[in-house]
Amino acid sequence: MKPQKTPARSPIAVRIADDLRIQIESGQRQPGDALPTLHQLAEQWACSTTSARTAIDLLKKQGLITGGRGKAPVVRIPPRQVVRTSKRHQEEKDVVLQTEEIRSRRGLAEDDMDVELDELEFTADYQTVPAGEKLAEAFDIDPSDELLQRIYEHSDPRTERLEAWSISWIPMKLIESNPAIADPANAAWPGGTLHQLYTVGIEVIEVIDDVTASMPSTVDVERWHLPDGVPMIWCRRTSVDTEGRVVEVTDAQYPADRTVLNFHTPLKPWSSEK
Numbered sequence: 001m002k003p004q005k006t007p008a009r010s011p012i013a014v015r016i017a018d019d020l021r022i023q024i025e026s027g028q029r030q031p032g033d034a035l036p037t038l039h040q041l042a043e044q045w046a047c048s049t050t051s052a053r054t055a056i057d058l059l060k061k062q063g064l065i066t067g068g069r070g071k072a073p074v075v076r077i078p079p080r081q082v083v084r085t086s087k088r089h090q091e092e093k094d095v096v097l098q099t100e101e102i103r104s105r106r107g108l109a110e111d112d113m114d115v116e117l118d119e120l121e122f123t124a125d126y127q128t129v130p131a132g133e134k135l136a137e138a139f140d141i142d143p144s145d146e147l148l149q150r151i152y153e154h155s156d157p158r159t160e161r162l163e164a165w166s167i168s169w170i171p172m173k174l175i176e177s178n179p180a181i182a183d184p185a186n187a188a189w190p191g192g193t194l195h196q197l198y199t200v201g202i203e204v205i206e207v208i209d210d211v212t213a214s215m216p217s218t219v220d221v222e223r224w225h226l227p228d229g230v231p232m233i234w235c236r237r238t239s240v241d242t243e244g245r246v247v248e249v250t251d252a253q254y255p256a257d258r259t260v261l262n263f264h265t266p267l268k269p270w271s272s273e274k
Contacts, residue, residue, distance in 0.1 A: 063229030124187035
């Protein structure tokens with residue numbers, strides 16, 4: 001017999017978790033289905049309940065099941081996903097030149113989430129802050145220059161679950177001719193930021209989205225009502241005007257399990273000239 005290396009054998013908890021994961025991924029276990037109890041798993045796999053519990057914990061960390069704290073684990077029911085498309089930038093710009101009546105009918109955040117304005121609780125926090133080194137580099141300004149910082153939150157008043165969150169910065173020098181922009185009383189501005197910038201003679205011509213991901217903090221878990229194993233998506237949006245200046249930087253946060261990022265990229269046709 002040809003000499004062979006001893007095949008690596010995974011710990012029993014990993015084998016149990018893999019077996020259940022495959023059942024879930026193949027559809028043998030549907031969303032909402034209950035999993036075997038720890039004692040049933042221990043008996044089936046001839047192992048301790050400790051190993052069975054470790055297997056269940058592994059599935060929770062993968063975001064495949066929910067339960068615990070006295071509740072039997074079940075296959076996780078997928079949440080409703082929100083499609084956040086880059087087409088929104090052009091849609092928001094198209095609204096800028098419309099009447100106030102049209103601009104006030106619906107906000108872009110509500111369009112993203114496909115809900116009515118009165119279904120969500122909206123809060124806004126305005127502050128004037130120094131740019132600091134990182135934002136000064138992004139705006140190509142001095143670190144001591146002041147920025148208007150705005151934090152926007154949308155939450156479901158029934159569950160208190162956070163549905164949308166973002167923080168944005170605009171150089172105060174760009175908007176000083178219209179103090180109304182920095183007034184928190186005007187947070188629900190018809191037409192949004194692009195219309196605000198329009199009132200001071202600024203036209204945004206390019207929007208750049210940089211997307212990263214990270215695991216949530218304990219605060220994120222509580223505020224977004226996140227199950228185990230779900231990372232957060234971070235999107236940094238940089239708005240550039242017709243003069244090549246960065247006029248706004250926005251950081252937005254989204255739960256990965258209920259978000260689809262759709263990037264629409266129009267391409268110029270080939271030139272007919274040789």
